[in-house]
Amino acid sequence: MIPVQKGEALIHDAAEGHWLYFRNPLAVYSTTVHSEIPSLIRYIHKRVCSERLYAAGFISYDASPGFDKALPASQEVKTPLLSFSLYEAPEIIKELHFESSEKDNKELKWTPCISKDEYNKGFSAVKEYIRTGHSYQVNYTYRLEAEFNGDPRDLFCRMQRAQNASYGAYLDYGDMVVASASPELFFSLNGDRIMTKPMKGTAPRGMTTKEDRKIAQEFYHSEKNRAENMMIVDMIRNDLGRIARSGTVRVPRLFEIEKYPTLWQMTTEVHAQTDAEIPEILENLFPCASITGAPKYRTMEIIKELESTARGLYTGSIGYWGPHRRAQFNVAIRTAMMNRNEQTARYGTGGGVVWDSTMEGEYEESLTKTGILSRKERVFSLLETLKWTKEDGFILLERHIKRLEESADYFDYPCRTGDIKKALEKTSGSFRGEEAQRVRLLLDRDGEIHIEAQPLNEQDSKGLRTLKRADYPMSSRNPFLFHKTTEREIYKNLLKENPDYDDVLLWNEQGEITESCIANIVLVLKGIHYTPPVSCGLLAGTMRQEMLEQGVLKERVVKAAEIAEADEIYLINSVRGIMRVNYSE
Structure with a gap:
């Protein structure tokens, strides 16, 4: 307070x-x-x-x-x-x-x-x-x-x-x-120096770092927003001219884009000297x-x-x-x-x-x-869950780090990649024996790093996992679906509401399937392995991205009604790998 x-x-x-x-x-x-x-x-x-x-x-x-x-x-x-x-x-x-x-x-x-x-x-x-x-x-x-x-x-x-x-x-x-x-x-x-910084023009934030940057670029180049901003800047230059020393009015920064939690804003600085x-x-x-x-x-x-x-x-x-x-x-x-x-x-x-x-x-x-x-404050950490084995070290480490960096940029969290890698290396140095490890990497708002590890029971990934479709849709405009964080109430509630199933399949307001509570989903339709695009409202999983770049998967919007036509359904994440499922409506 x-x-x-x-x-x-x-x-x-x-x-x-x-x-x-x-x-x-x-x-x-x-x-x-x-x-x-x-x-x-x-x-x-x-x-x-x-x-x-x-x-x-x-x-x-x-x-x-x-x-x-x-x-x-x-x-x-x-x-x-x-x-x-x-x-x-x-x-x-x-x-x-x-x-x-x-x-x-x-x-x-x-x-x-x-x-x-x-x-x-x-x-x-x-x-x-x-x-x-x-x-x-x-x-x-x-x-x-x-x-x-x-x-x-x-x-x-x-x-x-x-x-x-x-x-x-x-x-x-x-x-x-x-x-x-x-x-x-x-x-x-400040002394004889006066500065104004008018704002004119706003744009909503994107859901992912990629979408966010695209919106910012389009906003920066928008003729409409630039014209509005310039019109106001000219007025302010004129107002300042009435009190400024002759020839001191200048515009050092034009059409700057500033990021705020809920929106992008266009600003321009106008400086002058005055008595x-x-x-x-x-x-x-x-x-x-x-x-x-x-x-x-x-x-x-x-x-x-x-x-x-x-x-x-x-x-x-x-x-x-x-x-x-x-x-x-x-x-x-x-x-x-x-x-x-x-x-x-x-x-x-x-x-x-x-x-x-x-x-x-x-x-x-x-x-x-x-x-x-x-907008209620959500106190959360950014999260990456990694698999470590004695033979291969941290699986898909660079992909996890890249995703963490992008989320840190989106939420404005300090992210010191070198320190993170050193902390992971130190943690892995303490592992004993042949057991694979499940490692949780947490990055707090102030840039603090926390690492938790426990043995991974790989038997949990064997056999069929029971999967049920959620009873209600998720909003595809919820940014927390696109970034892995400790804000996981949506997933926890769905699993709690469906205690007889191992996992729950999510879908959005357009009737498009998105992901499960713990993994990305793949549907085999006419021999082709499809996974929904991130724009539907889901986390860009590291294993998903690896398989897309290898050409194993293709992106495609999949309606919930198409699930019945699938030759096969399976889940993927970098810790559990490929998980076969038995699906129920």
Whole structure:
């Protein structure tokens, strides 16, 4: 559990890679009046500079007219337009473990504030505005709400674990709490150097490392996403140009692809040098162009007209600034605001709509961005089970290592191959006698290696194994079917539900067979040995891959109804080898 209490704030300093823990507020400043914003920001800034204090807090999207009267925004002010607390220098926390309390087992029921039909109607209106030249891109969004009476720190921990956000923040105002797992930088200031890093464009993660990389490559080269990103970058370059020293605005990194647990995101860095103070920077940059659209003024009018609820903090900014011209502000996306008195939580989502956007595509993207709310942390290790014999050593070792490396890359686990091989060699050096060994290699999230070994009773592989088809399908979009991990509840439950059988045959929502609980499956049809392709939702077994490359097997989608036509059925894995089966429906 994170330590933050009422009045305190926790902000991740991405540049330094640590957390800033602000405690014991000296003063809290907030307002619900647009006209008070400029003078309040300047007063806070004056105290920061003269007393060497730090200001930490948030600015609502609806505060926009307070920085520029020409900017339209909702007047339905239910929460402060901005709120900042002043602190002495923050405590630096090098590393935080985002562990939830034991009570964090309740799944929140998030309800969109608009129906899909209402979203479609608004989307169509946006497309019409684009068609008639009012805007080139509109960031069209909506809100979700849930009943919430738990500990807000639990939700923040869940969000931060799911997103691993560079610009995470947690602010506790007592009756109101802000939890942000934002991956997007609004701006950072270090002396005279200012940087922005707008995000525009998302894509879902793949299921396997191969599919994941393919999606990333297609996403990187997508003309639609590049055009959207470039449009926002041009707007931000223009905004920065108003406060930058002449000729210092530059774009060192264009169209970078960043990986997150639930999605891929396209980002671009824009740098400049400036002598402007925080109040002037906010007056010229806020709100961030990536969450409005282009052109900013007219598009914000469209947003105000079409979005059914005020954005509030969503797409505003959370951050801090301090002495010596140091500041960091995020874009308040992937952000929830909780009201303890009303026992409610609110979260916003949406995306940038351009002329060739589709309603289904944008709606699905908006749902992808809510995955952070329901994605429960799974504490698991990557797993490889190997066979060792005195004659041959570890069977198919290089294939096991390669698969482990790919899964480690997919889940972002540190994987030191040299250390793994040394650990296996050390383990095998302790084996005595002629017995074959079954070796479990575990790789933890922090890169720790664990090895377990026990004698392998090869008699277990002899004779026919009884195999029954599962009573219900598996989802082919479950990533844990494609990677061997200690997260094996699916397989354990199937075996428990079918105690009279040695193994269970899995199939997917398309009626295609996939694998068994412990092995890949092979069906002999008209003399040809077929195994289902990985895309059906299964683990790419090492023996399976060996036999495919040797030409012994061919890949083919096999419907469950075709099993009865098979001349023979057998299972394969690298520990047990070939296992003949007696199949039952």
